[in-house]
Amino acid sequence: MKDVVGGYSPRRPVLHCVSITVMPGEMVGLIGLNGAGKSTAIKHILGLMVPHSGEVRVAGATLEEDRDRFRSSAAYVPEQPSLIPGLTVKEHLRWTAMAYRIEERTANARAEELAKTFRMTEALASLPDTLSKGMKQKVMLMNALLVSPPLLIIDEPFLGLDPLAIRGLLEALDHARAGGTGILLSSHILPALERKADRLVVMHKGRLIAEGTPGQVKAFAGRSGPGETLDDAFESLVAAEEGGVPRA
Ligand SMILES: Nc1ncnc2c1ncn2[C@@H]1O[C@H](COP(=O)(O)OP(=O)(O)OP(=O)(O)O)[C@@H](O)[C@H]1O
Numbered sequence: 001m002k003d004v005v006g007g008y009s010p011r012r013p014v015l016h017c018v019s020i021t022v023m024p025g026e027m028v029g030l031i032g033l034n035g036a037g038k039s040t041a042i043k044h045i046l047g048l049m050v051p052h053s054g055e056v057r058v059a060g061a062t063l064e065e066d067r068d069r070f071r072s073s074a075a076y077v078p079e080q081p082s083l084i085p086g087l088t089v090k091e092h093l094r095w096t097a098m099a100y101r102i103e104e105r106t107a108n109a110r111a112e113e114l115a116k117t118f119r120m121t122e123a124l125a126s127l128p129d130t131l132s133k134g135m136k137q138k139v140m141l142m143n144a145l146l147v148s149p150p151l152l153i154i155d156e157p158f159l160g161l162d163p164l165a166i167r168g169l170l171e172a173l174d175h176a177r178a179g180g181t182g183i184l185l186s187s188h189i190l191p192a193l194e195r196k197a198d199r200l201v202v203m204h205k206g207r208l209i210a211e212g213t214p215g216q217v218k219a220f221a222g223r224s225g226p227g228e229t230l231d232d233a234f235e236s237l238v239a240a241e242e243g244g245v246p247r248a
Pocket residue numbers: 008014032033034035036037038039040041
């Protein structure tokens with residue numbers, strides 16, 4: 001997205017000239033306090049909201065230029081899993097494969113691999129109602145990764161996942177990146193982003209207040225000393241914006 005001004009009413013924009021780029025194979029972490037504008041930015045990227053000004057391109061196309069390409073080039077995993085009650089885990093995967101026209105043999109092989117990665121093989125025949133919250137989230141992630149889209153947007157994926165599932169997710173995301181998928185990952189769990197993200201985008205009150213590699217963001221916040229973490233840097237950035245402790 002480039003220079004996007006947008007929001008729920010033209011009179012009260014939520015996003016103020018926000019630019020975010022995700023390159024193929026890159027993982028970009030989207031960080032910000034509650035209400036900073038992360039979900040609103042994601043809704044614009046998905047074409048669910050139209051910018052008041054500026055533009056959004058996915059796989060080179062704007063929504064107006066090529067609706068099909070724009071929509072089929074991004075997969076989104078929301079924070080709250082939403083599954084179809086009457087379909088088993090395996091049927092969800094088959095349905096996704098059909099919707100995205102993935103050849104059956106390829107889809108089956110990928111589905112099997114993903115089930116192993118997320119330790120869900122035994123749950124393939126289960127209906128959503130019989131799964132735990134974390135397992136439902138895994139099904140959402142498996143479906144998105146099955147599609148292997150140019151752009152994958154994930155909202156707060158770590159909550160509710162057990163430690164092995166988090167490790168499995170990070171491995172699966174590495175695999176997707178190696179295949180060229182660009183990932184935008186919004187999360188409040190900063191240590192994971194500090195370790196895994198190529199770049200970070202820090203939002204505050206609808207504006208970008210810092211951007212760069214985790215090291216660059218920490219340096220920008222004046223918190224790159226020994227033992228200082230991304231959490232420390234984030235705290236300093238927000239405090240500086242709010243007129244508290246100035247950035248070093
Ligand atoms: N449906 C809506 N109608 C009007 N305003 C909204 C709506 N959804 C969000 N907002 C406002 O937009 C601003 C940004 O909210 P947004 O949901 O994008 O924040 P966020 O960074 O995703 O927060 P969180 O970390 O809590 O998910 C907030 O001021 C919020 O009140």
